[in-house]
Amino acid sequence: MAATGMRNDSDDNFSDDESVPLTHDIYGGSTRTVQDTKGWDVFRDPPTKMDSGSMANQKCLDITVRIFKIIAYLVTFVIVLVSGVISKGTLLFMTSQLKADKYTTYCNKELGREKQFVVKLPQEERVAWMWCLLFAFCVPQLGTLFRSSRMCFFKSWKKPAFSHFLIVFICETAHTIGIAMLVFCILPDLDVVKGAMLTNCLCFIPGVLGLLSRNNKESQRFIKVIIDLVAITAQATGFVVWPIVERKPQLWLIPIAIFLTSCGWWENYISKHSPIPFIKRLGKVKEEFQACRYFSYMFISIWKCLCFFFSILFINLVQTGEIGFFFSDFNSGFSDRRITILEVKPALGGTSMPDISDFIPTGDDTTVPALFKTSIHVMLINIFASYFCYIFGKFACKIMIQGFSYAFPVNLTIPVSISLLIAACGLRNEDPCFFNDNIPGYLFFESPPAYFLNDFISNQHAWVWLLWLLSQTWITLHIWTPKCERLARTEKLYLSPMYEGLFIDQSMGMNRKRDDEADVKTEELDEIQKEKGDEYYETISNHTDGSTPKTVKNSDHITRIYACATMWHENKEEMIEFLKSILRLDEDQSARRVAQKYLRVVDPDYYEFETHIFFDDAFEISDHNDDDTQVNRFVKLLVATVDEAASDVHQTHIRIRPPKKLPTPYGGRLIWTLPGKTKMIAHLKDKMKIRHRKRWSQVMYMYYLLGHRLMELPISVDRKAVIAENTYLLTLDGDIDFQPSAVTLLIDLMKKNKNLGAACGRIHPVGSGPMVWYQLFEYAIGHWLQKATEHMIGCVLCSPGCFSLFRGKALMDDNVMKKYTLRSDEARHYVQYDQGEDRWLCTLLLQRGYRVEYSAASDAYTHAPEGFNEFYNQRRRWVPSTIANIMDLLVDYKKTIKVNDNISLPYISYQILLMGGTILGPGTIFLMLVGAFVAAFQIDNWTSFYYNIIPIFFFMLVCFVCKSNIQLLCAQILSTGYALIMMAVIVGTALQLREDGIGSPSAIFLIAMTSSFFIAACLHPQEFWCILPGIIYLLSIPSMYLLLILYSIINLNVVSWGTREVAVKMTKKEMEQEKKEAEEAKKKAKQKSLLGFLQGGGTSDDDEGSIELSVAGLFKFMLCTHQKSGDEKAQLIHIADSLDVLSKRLDHIEKVVDPHGHATRKRSVSVSSRGDHHLGTLAEEEAEDSSESDSETMSTVPQNKRDDLINPYWIEDPELCKGEVEFLSTAEIQFWKDLLDKYLYPIDENKEEKARIASDLKDLRDQSVFAFFMVNAIFVLIVFLLTLKKDYLHIKWPFGVKTNITYDDSSQEVHISKEYLQLEPIGLVFVFFFALILVIQFTAMLFHRFGTLAHILAATDLNLFSCSKKKDDLSPNALLDRQAVEIVKQLQRLQGIDDGDYENDSGSGPDRIGRRKTIQNLERAAQRKRQIGTLDVAFKKRFAKLNANVQGGTPILSRRMTMGKETMKALEVRVNSVMAERRKSNMQTLGAKNDFHANNNGNVTRNHRNSTASIPVKEVFENGQVNKAFEEETYGSRTSLPMHTRNTVNWKGSLNRM
Secondary structure, three states, rough: OOOOOOOOOOOOOHHHHHHHHHOOOOOOOOOHHHHHOOHHHHHHHOOOOOOOHHHHHHHHHHHHHHHHHHHHHHHHHHHHHHHHHHHHHHHHHHOOOOOOEEEEEEOOOOOOOOOOEEEEEEEHHHHHHHHHHHHHHHHHHHHHHHHHHHHHHHHHOOOOHHHHHHHHHHHHHHHHHHHHHHHHHHHHHHHHHHHHHHHHHHHHHHHHHHHHHEEEEEEEOHHHHHHHHHHHHHHHHHHOOHHHHHHHHOOOOOOHHHHHHHHHHHHOOOOOOOOOHHHHHHHHHHHHHHHHHHHHHHHHHHHHHHHHHHHHHHHHHHHOOOOHHHHHHHHHHOOOEEEEEEEEOOOOOOOOOOOOHHEEOOOEEEHHHHHHHHHHHHHHHHHHHHHHHHHHHHHHHHHHOOOHHHHHHHHHHHHHHHHHHHHHHHHHEEEEEEEEOOOOOOOOOOOHHHHHHOOOOHHHHHHHHHHHHHHHHHOOOHHHOOOOOOOOOHHEEOOOOOOOOOHHHHHHHOOEOOOOOOOOHHHHHHHHHHOOOOOOOOHHHHHHHOOOOOOOOHHHHHHEEEEEEEEOOOHHHHHHHHHHHHHHHHHHHHHHHHHHHHHOOOOOOEEEEEEEEEEEEEEEEOOOOOOEEEEEEEHHHHHHHHHHHHHHHHHOOOOOOOEEEEEEOOOOEEEEEOOOEEEEEEEOOOOOOOOOOOHHHHHHHHHHHHHHHHOOOOOOOHHHHHHHHHHEEEEOOOOOEEEEEHHHHHHHHHHHHOOEEEEEEEEEEEEHHHHHHHHOOOHHHHHHHHHHHHHHHHOOOOOOOOHHHHEEEHOOOOOOOHHOOOOOOOOOHHHHHHHOOHHHHHHHHHHOOOOOEEEEEEEEEEEEEHHHHHHHHHHHHHHHOOOOHHHHHHHHHHHHHHOOOOOHHHHHHHHHHHHHHHHOHHHHHHHHHHHHHHHHHHHHHHHHHHHHHHHHHHHHHHHHHOOHHHHHHHHHHHHHHHHHHHHHHHHHHHHHHHHOOOOOOOHHHHHHHHHHHHHHHOOHHHHHHHHOHHHHHHOOOHHHHHHHHHHHHHOOOOOOOOOOOOOOOOOOOHHHHHHHHHHHHHHHHHHHHHHHHOOOOOOOOOEEEEEEEEEOOOOEEEEEEOOOOHHHHHHHHHHHHHHHHHHHHHHHHHHHHOOOOOOOOOOOEEEEOOOOOOOOOOOOOOOOOOOOOHOOOOOOOOOOOOOOOOOOOOHHHHHOOOEEEOOOOHHHHHHHHHHHHHHHHHHHHHHHHHHHHHHHHHHHHHHHHHHHHHHHHHHHHHHHHHHOOOOOEEEEEEEEEEEEEEEOOOEEEEEEEEEEEEEEEHHHHHHHHHHHHHHHHHHHHHHHHHHHHHHHHHOOOOOOHHHHHOOHHHHHHHHHHHHHHHHHHHHOOOOOOOOOOOOOOOOOOOOOOOOOHHHHHHHHHHOOOOOHHHHHHHHHHHHHHHHOOOOOOOOOOOHHHOOOHHHHHHHHHHHHHHHHHHHHHHHHHHHOOOEEEOOOOOOOOOOOOOOOOOOOHHHHHOOOOOOOOOOOOOOOOOOOOOOOOOOOOOOOOOOOOO
């Protein structure tokens, strides 16, 4: 089928690439189409939507998270605003008490209602408030010192250049002096309202630098410069307004103070792109200073505290001429003292305070006690308010609610503060006793005059302040439009490590980093699309002519995800879950790509995606010939399952185009193009050509994707570095089930921390039965407590290969990828490298300094072992490898601590504690059982000891002597018995607790443990029910922590996988060899028998006797035996050989007559002589030796000669469908050959080497068992012997004391005695060892839960615009930008695209079944047009049907995505403009200046004139030229041969040609 260069006018005709997957003759040669379906056969069986695993409870969870996010919006907004207002109010309250000779009206309620009193603050009071302001300033600086010291001591640091340090030092000094001048000179001389207004004028320097940093590339630069000038002018008016109005000479310090204070935020407004050389140099200084910031601020923070202190002394010296009182009055300022109250004559006209000159003292003074702690309380309120404002503001930035919950309250702080201050001062002026119950009567704000309060709105001062507020809002406009990633680090959010506590709102606005540039801009989407070649960047390799541009392109920052799955023997259900997860990712990526491509929306979560499946042992001996191989049944199952999984995901019957087949040096390759146009590539490994097992599959994809596909790109090193940093390998198992959001959350962690090498999600076991229930609880506790603790206090030690994300750059580092290729030559290597390859890879990353993290919000579901034997075999691999890798890390801990900033000595100590618990676990459980037996069954210690030691020794003996199946059977029996005993122990322990009381050590520990588990479950509401199998976990403790450990250690020498193992298909030679060996063994057994010895080894199956007697076939008695005649054997062999030759010739004839294999030969074969067969003469094959294979037979048809890289037998397998056959490029073939030769060649089965390794493994096992046994034996012996002497060796437990009161009749005395519980050695070990671990893990879990909640909230989009956006942002375009991806997902749905958009159920109500349009649906299904195969075609088709004038929403979209007319119009205008640009770009690219072009039929047609005004959507999608920078389809005939060799696998993996 040839494709046309232009698209047809019909809605249903699309480009070749989009239509071929479902219309080409690719399904078994059938030419029957959908329209041929008979009228009687129209009944349907649509796929039902099954919610399981990752799909279960999604709706409920989404609603819950949205509710939490709404709460987070409101709570964060309120806390930031209230904290900011309190901080500002307390600052002004403290500065109001600094004015010398300040008089305040005093409440006359207690001293006399008819009198009037005033109070003058004594000097000691002023000194106390000065010290409080000093402490309030220093607390954030001490926080900076602590954070900087922690970063430098526990992580890396760098010394700055002296010139850079000097610049920052001078600016910070000026900033500190300016704050001191404002606080101690200016604010005390202004009333609080004017002082609050003045704090809006601290943006002068940032405004000037922001203006000078603007460059020519900014959009609307002229308008922005004009507004900048207006804002700077408004800020400059603050220099003179209050000095002129107040007419106080000391206020002329305001310009100096404002100028110096605003110097502190210079760095945030400098840009290296400024056209001014001086500003550009400062921008480079700022960039270079980033790495040295923490080191510098260790000293700068201390200097700022000292500088502020000296500034206070200098100001006091200037104002009063002395500074001694500042120290001498310190003690009296914070101790008991009296305040003098002056009585004055009442002023005419009310109780408001008259001017100082009008005071007429009466001489009747009194004193009241001073509340000296008030200053401390106000200072603490200010410190905590500033801290809460900063912390919750940072939280708002991290969870992406910055606009409403950060910028809005920060800008509202001064208006709300002024409003409250005006109200408070007005009330106090009217009634001096109004706040008497809350604030001491002698303290209050410096109130403005009464006329100022009454005429505030009409006063010109209010309008001047409004200009200051608006100018500050413009200068800090960047906080309204953040562009940072979710959960961004503090260093990414703020310039300075902490905040300025005295001016918290200004600090929050101007210390928040300006994210001037997004990683990818909208106008650069063209470039991103152009660079999506096949394997290499075609635009680069075609246009650079050997040169490599060194500039890093923005497209290099695009996230690239390679899903790398390892498969082996998965069943159909497991494969379907895996394929559904991949197809969901494919759908998500397609929606994001289409949204960027057609809607011009910059998606921060956009990613390129490609799937690679590495199939171990994918080939088996063919049924046709032993010398040929075919794919095994698991590969065929995968091929057959793809369509079913796609139909399930897209909720309609679809068939994906059959995979392309490529022969490769390692076996073969199948390539699917999924509906979203991402590639899914299955690498079929032949174990005869390449090493099998999981680790070597990982080596295979690391070297292929990171070595060949990345390092051999013809681009500069800088670009490769950026691409490697943003390339991620998503390692998967073949049974994993996850949602796209789970991957996005892991990507968030990677973007947040560039030092993060790997990240893993929360793994949920799936299955049924008691073993799975046990694992539900085990996995839950392991993730809730263990992994969360490792994440918080250090690094996660194991990122499981079933669902983890690895950074490409980290894997490519020294001693990681290269070391991972080490062949296991020692016994220890088999345990550490091959049994626990995931943990070893993480160990290598940690030892290179990378961090490994855990995201509890990223859920994945994997099939867990359902049987006891499979579970034990899985853990038999895990336990030794875990111990080996952790020991490897601990042994080299000094080097790891030095290299890795995230691993510290306390973390190593924690791991040593856990390792000790693991090694001593069997001994500890044994002692627990001994003690429990004593308590439950009322027996003595020695009897209990014997009862427990006998079955353990018996099990160890079985493990050493018997085969694995006997060991497992014994383990099952013992586990059952121990479970029954544990039930009795639980009952006995409960009775003992009842007797000892709730204060006993056992009761306290049990309550603490169960409470921690229950609280953890409550904090994980989605997983709450995982706690129910805890009873099974409790009953299984002896089995899992005693028997399993023993089984694992004693079977250390067994290195088989243990799970999913199936019988391997053998060749005829192998079967004959096995039969021969069995016969030889039988003969040897007979010869060794007594009868055989007497016969001299003569009797065998080949003997026959002249006289034979047998009894029911039980035995046979032969006399006069002699050898059977060999003639019969020889004849049978000759007949068999003749049949083989005849069969070969018949097969050869069939292949020539029917090369495609449509006909099948039956028992009798007849070759028709009808003409029209496509052969000349049929050459008869010559008879050959039977040793020659079919592939070596000679014929006139060259295809019979097999070449594994051209025509291997497996490519012709009819069960692989009729996909196209393609071939690798020469370069890639050479790469695979080199890789195989160096790292992946199959390891020969050298019997001597195999015997040596087996012997070494047994030696390692014996050494490990001996060491393990001795450590546990010594531990058990010591603790048990100490327990026997518990009457002498014990600790009196202070809780649960029993008091005995006895009365002695004879002496008539009352005896009171106390009976203490005894904490014996076993209890002591339990309490201190396990309680310590429990406390650490529970605390870490709480912190990790908060981080996870923040991550979930950050990733949740409300789509509730009234809560999250300002009114101005509710424009149709803004609405469209936020909903773009969801809109595309609705428009690209394959379900109903041809059947029409209808629902099977008609509404709701009692008669909804009766209203169901069954017949109409069937008729529509019978007449439906061909299915559309790709998601972007479905998007185009649906979009062509959209009408902006539709009333009541858009029926094509779901109900929750319904859009109004304005948004629909914005959507159409957006696409029209984009498509017009594309058509114009294409015309220029192709040089199409004429109005005519030729179509495929040779006819000349006239092009339509381009217009950007109004282009119909249908015409945009279906007519006109196509710009290949956006379209990835291949135009022209499919049979045409490209002019250059192109590899079949692409670099980016999302938008490839078919």
